Amino acid sequence: MWSAQVDLFDGAPLLWIVAAALVLLSLAAACLGLLAGTRLLLTRSVLVHADNDRSWQAIRDLPALHGRHGKGREYRIVGEWSLRHGDGLTGGSVWQARGFWRGAPYWAELEILRVDPGRELSFRLRGDSLRTHRGLANHVGSMTLEPVGPQATKITWRLRARLRSPGLLFAKACFPSRLRARL
Numbered sequence: 278m279w280s281a282q283v284d285l286f287d288g289a290p291l292l293w294i295v296a297a298a299l300v301l302l303s304l305a306a307a308c309l310g311l312l313a314g315t316r317l318l319l320t321r322s323v324l325v326h327a328d329n330d331r332s333w334q335a336i337r338d339l340p341a342l343h344g345r346h347g348k349g350r351e352y353r354i355v356g357e358w359s360l361r362h363g364d365g366l367t368g369g370s371v372w373q374a375r376g377f378w379r380g381a382p383y384w385a386e387l388e389i390l391r392v393d394p395g396r397e398l399s400f401r402l403r404g405d406s407l408r409t410h411r412g413l414a415n416h417v418g419s420m421t422l423e424p425v426g427p428q429a430t431k432i433t434w435r436l437r438a439r440l441r442s443p444g445l446l447f448a449k450a451c452f453p454s455r456l457r458a459r460l
Contacts, residue, residue: 332430412442
């Protein structure tokens, strides 16, 4: 009878090193993917058959703009607006929206950052009752107008933000339309 003793751990250090390297590479790839997922950039352009002045009159009033075109209207979030600071039409003005989010009272404050009459209106979420603002960095929404003819204007909506909280990242992955409504 012939017997041989086999060492089960012979060559195991090499296997452990390879397995550990694969795990580290997988984690690094997941982290890079997660970091890339923290940026939110939405852009949409429409061609409006109206001159630039008329188009500006339609978007310069933030509450009216939100009431006609905001994503939150799908969820019937905002019921009323009040001016908290400024004149409502220039940079530094702060609007407060009040309503309900999923049956509970909701409020949000939007600050107008920049107004270039006839060209741009930009604003940010300053705070809200869901604390969405705490999970955001570099959050800016803007509407830009570009005349493309005597009776045509290109209007571009841009939403830019960096998501910092796990809850917002989860919402981006699983409930993107609700996240857009909150932002």
